Amino acid sequence: MARVPELLLATLEELLDKELRTFQWFLSSNVLEGFPHIPKSRVDGVDRPRTVDLLVQTYGYNDAVTVTVDILMRMKLKLWAETLKENYDGGTDCTQIKALMPQASSGVYVIQPKGVNIPFKVYCEMRPDGGWTVFQRRSGGAVSFNRKWAAYKKGFGNLTQDHWLGLQMIFSLTKNKTKKWTMRVDLWDHEDVTAFAEYRNFRLGNEQAAFKLHVGKYQGNAGDAIRGAYSGIDQNGYGFSTPDRDNDGCSPCIFGDIAEAKCTNSNGGSWWYSRCGSASLNGDWHPAGDHIGWASGLYWHTWKKPAQYSLKATRMMIKS
Ligand SMILES: [Ca+2]
Structure with missing residues (x-):
């Protein structure tokens, strides 16, 4: 059973470097409704594990997944969004x-x-x-x-x-x-x-x-x-x-x-x-x-x- 940070990291590892930068841009932008953004200075140029840390620290496990799915959908990376959601929604008990x-x-x-x-x-x-x-x-x-x-x-x-x-x-x-x-x-x-x-x-x-x-x-x-x-x-x-x-x-x-x-x-x-x-x-x-x-x-x-x-x-x- 993978834990949330591992799930998020596995997801970000599917992204190309260019896509990762776009993902980080979304995190620092104001487009995420209902969620605070992460200051650009903290997210700019950081690697994938550090991005996961920022996500979890800022949003908590549950919302970190929600925010990541939301951004991936905005980036038209539907497959990765759905894979993450599916793996996470496995709350079968x-x-x-x-x-x-x-x-x-x-x-x-x-x-x-x-x-x-x-x-x-x-x-x-x-x-x-x-x-x-x-x-x-x-x-x-x-x-x-x-x-x-x-x-x-x-x-x-x-x-x-x-x-x-x-x-x-x-x-x-x-x-x-x-x-x-x-x-x-x-x-x-x-x-x-x-x-x-x-x-x-x-x-x-x-x-x-x-x-x-x-x-x-x-x-x-x-x-x-x-x-x-x-x-x-x-x-x-x-x-x-x-x-x-x-x-x-x-x-x-x-x-x-x-x-x-x-x-x-x-x-x-x-x-x-x-x-x-x-x-x-x-x-x-x-x-x-x-x-x-x-x-x-x-x-x-x-x-x-x-x-x-x-x-x-x-x-x-x-x-x-
Ligand atoms: Ca009886």
Whole structure:
């Protein structure tokens, strides 16, 4: 993965010396709408690497690319402009954006996974270990997660706050099997202790397969709640269940003296339920002091016991 300065340098190296001087003239002129020009004395006669430095220092990564594309178009060098744009617009996920722009901070970005016609917005959590595409966040009760199939497919909430990105988007990110994804689950309890679970080889099936969950090897300190606190409740390989789509394997399930036909009834929210399982992060959110004993909550039973401890906050995200 080439970084922005390398992309810009590769582009300028395609220019003849004469073209480079014209490019530099544009940089020092006032024709660039909405962008400051670079003083002629600084840009005159400098070599290609120095020109890239000036571009990046003056405009930042993103705008440096925009300005370069703009000038190349004005110079009728459409091929180089389009090649640069294509290489740069490869923001197919947050991991790639972070690779292109190592200084990029966490926030909302537009991405376009391969094979997807319309780009969409995601929240990127930029960490030292890479750029993570967030697909679930809970931190309060403002956004209801008590929703049906259509909402879970399309996504809901506010990207900078609590939200669910959407099963269709998660599927479109992970469907290309040549790319390996790691899913990370971050959990916070009401005592502000945190724990995490990471799964290799994360991907979802398509809608016909009910967006079936696939996770590989687990690592972390929260426990592997997806495979379950005891045998027979492994959620790996199960389809997604919502109040209006039942894929939970219960018809009914017997828990002590309770017969449960639908896990979404008892656990709430919607999830890759399997008889119903030990992980459930889309149930009802409960405030501190009122977070124990609810049938529906934010559960990760391999970490927080007693079993009905509803977490304060959660985040789920993926990295390629
Ligand atoms: Ca059922």
